[in-house]
Amino acid sequence: MDQQPPPATKRRGRVWTALAAVGVVGVVVVVVVVLLVVPSHTAQRKAGASGNVAGPPPAAHYRVGQTARSGGFAFTVHGVTVPFSSTAQYALPTAGYEYVQVDVEVTNTRASTTPFSSLLGFHLYDSAGHPYGEAIVAGIQPAPPDGPISPRQALRGFAMFEVPTTATGLTLRCQGNLATAGAVFSLT
Secondary structure (H helix, E strand, O other): OOOOOOOHHHHHHHHHHHHHHHHHHHHHHHHHHHHHHHHHHHHHHHHHHHOOOOOOOOOOOEEOOOEEEEOOEEEEEEEEEEEEOOOOOOOOOOOOEEEEEEEEEEEEOOOOOEEEOHHHHEEEEOOOOOEEOEOOOOOOOOOOOOEEEOOOOEEEEEEEEEEEOOOOOOEEEEOOOOOOOOEEEEOO
8 A cells, every 4th residue: 555645734734843943943043142142242342452351450460480370370471582583484573563472381270171272361461551462473382371281280382472662561461261350470
């Protein structure tokens, strides 16, 4: 006995039910995206020029060679090179700017492996309070301290920044996460 396909009206009913389900899922996805994007956008506006929700950095309390804690990490600035000159052919700063190289070590003080991002965790400021994000400079070794850090272990590397040649009073803000005020090192 041959099976007959269901009548067209039953198929159309299934199609409409499927489309309705897809529509509901689509609406839920849109709502979730809006809920994620709006607070993020608001947080970015609150962050202002500093690029993080903790606001402007506190006054510098630490010097090169000292260790400070922030957000489950310990930070040690071992040295600073201003201006830094790369031997790489294509690693040249923009005209009127220079590179600042900071030799920094990040130690995980937590009991579990925790990732660290130098792009999010390091911010350079000049005496006027202008922030400078980390610059990606080809051929710099060791690379900045990035990635998962095991408990009580450390990563050390060079964080690079591109600043105007007229910038003075440089400070480095190290944050274990963007919601913490961070530890600020005087680099001059």
